[in-house]
Amino acid sequence: MPELPEVEVVRRGxxxxxxxxxxxxxxxxxxxxxxxxxxxxAEFAGRLAGRTLVxxxxxxxxxxxxxxxxxxxxxxxxxxxxxxxxxxxxxxxxHGAAExxxxxxxxxxxxxxxxxxxxxxxxxxxxxxxxxGGPELRFVDQRTFGHLLVSRLLPLERPVPEPIAHxxxxxxxxxxxxEAFAARLGVRQTEVKRALLDQSLISGVGNIYADEALxxxxxHGGTPTRALSRRKIDELLAAVREVMAEALGQxxxxxxSLYVNVNGESxxxxxxxxxxxxxxxxxxxxxxxxxxxxxxxxxxxxxxRCQPRSAT
DNA sequence: ACCCCCGCCTGGCGGC
DNA sequence: TGCCGCCAGGCGGGGG
Numbered sequence: 001m002p003e004l005p006e007v008e009v010v011r012r013g014x015x016x017x018x019x020x021x022x023x024x025x026x027x028x029x030x031x032x033x034x035x036x037x038x039x040x041x042a043e044f045a046g047r048l049a050g051r052t053l054v055x056x057x058x059x060x061x062x063x064x065x066x067x068x069x070x071x072x073x074x075x076x077x078x079x080x081x082x083x084x085x086x087x088x089x090x091x092x093x094x095h096g097a098a099e100x101x102x103x104x105x106x107x108x109x110x111x112x113x114x115x116x117x118x119x120x121x122x123x124x125x126x127x128x129x130x131x132x133g134g135p136e137l138r139f140v141d142q143r144t145f146g147h148l149l150v151s152r153l154l155p156l157e158r159p160v161p162e163p164i165a166h167x168x169x170x171x172x173x174x175x176x177x178x179e180a181f182a183a184r185l186g187v188r189q190t191e192v193k194r195a196l197l198d199q200s201l202i203s204g205v206g207n208i209y210a211d212e213a214l215x216x217x218x219x220h221g222g223t224p225t226r227a228l229s230r231r232k233i234d235e236l237l238a239a240v241r242e243v244m245a246e247a248l249g250q251x252x253x254x255x256x257s258l259y260v261n262v263n264g265e266s267x268x269x270x271x272x273x274x275x276x277x278x279x280x281x282x283x284x285x286x287x288x289x290x291x292x293x294x295x296x297x298x299x300x301x302x303x304x305r306c307q308p309r310s311a312t
Numbered sequence: 313a314c315c316c317c318c319g320c321c322t323g324g325c326g327g328c
Numbered sequence: 329t330g331c332c333g334c335c336a337g338g339c340g341g342g343g344g
Contacts, residue, residue, distance in 0.1 A: 003338095032321085061338075107337035108322080123322090143322045145338065190315065198315095199339070206338070296317070298336065 002105045004170055004204030005247035007061050010111055014056035014065065017113040017135065022052045022070045024131040033125035033139060036163065037149035047099075047150045048128065054097050060170045060203025062104055063111075064161050066097035066153060070131075100153050102161040106145025112138045170204035171240050182233045185225040192228065192236070193221025193300060205240060208276045209247070211301050213239040215275045220307045221300050246272065275301040 002010070026048040028034055028041035037044045051067040058064075103111065112121070113135045126139040126148055139148055153159040158175065160167075169176040181202060185195055195201055196210040205213070214221050216239035219232065228236075250272065274284050279292035283303035291304045 104338080106321095106339095143337080145321065188315090194316085197338085207336090 002061065002107070002109065003206040003209050003247075004061060004172065005209075005244050007058055007063060007105065007204075008172075008248055010105070011056045011058040011063055013113065014053075014063065014111065014137075018053055018065070018137055019055050020052065021130045021132060021134070023048045023050065024129045025049055027127040027129075028125070029127065030125040030144065032144045033141060033146070034148055036147050044148075044150060048101065053101065057100075059160060059164065059173065060167055060199060061206070062102060062161075062164050062167065062203075064100040064102045064153075066100045066159070067150070068097045097159075098153050098155075099150055100159075100161050101148065101150055102163060103139070103148050104146050106141060106143065106147070108143040109139065109141040109146030112140055114138055167199050168201055168203045171202060171237060172204070172244060176202070178234065178237055181237070182230050185228060185233060188225045190225055191221060192219060192223045192225050193295070195225050196221075196236075196240070202240075204244075207298060207300075208273070209240065209243055211276045212243045212274060215301075215303060215307060216243060218306050220302060220309045221295070222309055275303060277301065 026045040028044060031041055034041055034044050048067070050070055052070050053065040054068050056063065056065055103109075105111070108123075116129065116133070116136050121138065121140045123140050123142040124138055125141050125144070125146075128137040130136070139146070149163065151161045151163055154162055154165055184201060185192075188195060188201075190198075193210050193214060196205045196213065197207070210221065213236060217232070217236040219228075219236060275290050278290045278301060280289050282288070283290055283306060286303065286305045288303055288305040291302055293300045293302070
């Protein structure tokens, strides 16, 4: 279940293995995977053919690859070498990219870099081949919550694809404004866990890292945001960043083989989770059994002693 | 405008 | 053993 750290691991893989390469063909094997690309599968494939994937960008859980007209002018050498030596230029400008290939992995999406001849994955949805004859990029997604599309890149200070203009900066971006976030929490009529999951306030935080950050900050998710002091909000943001940085250091969280990084290796941060999925197990801080509560047709996990409902 | 919550989709698995 | 139904997840959009 990819959240921000896992998506960042994938971005790095794309940056290393795919950036700078030119698409020879795109093949859509399941129309649902491109359902948000309104003009449809044929248009999607046509839009990508011949374009160079300039770089790999991320905001929250979204990934995008700015598109340029072919950089090399013509086809590269056959059996080409992966673009691992060069970090491609940043989004847009240098090559005038005004469009991007946008991806959201949903809960089971994978972007795999594999040899062209290799066996097609059972849940393969979209396939991109390159003009250098090197490894393909494959979008594999069992539960089809993820999707790909090509869209316009908005000419902002940091260009972002049009469909995600409403997604807030994530807490690992320099552009994330702690003070503005705190101010918005101060006037919201909602609970802190709902706020953490609201991608228009802060992006990239999913159910797992919300629970882990709340545990670290000793906050119950049901606490009204207006009850939080500025200091407590700072603690919470620090906790979010901490848990994400640790996960990133370990290559992302993985509970099963559904999540793998761009080369097919699983992360293992799940061994480090303190409360998520640990109902009944002792809290690592105080020993009280971890509590599981229903939340939005799923679950929240917390320590009943370290995270009392009234804490501010 | 703000906030809440349903529905989307699939496969693994628990229970009968 | 087989089948049914529940559960997981992010997020768009509709309803209140």
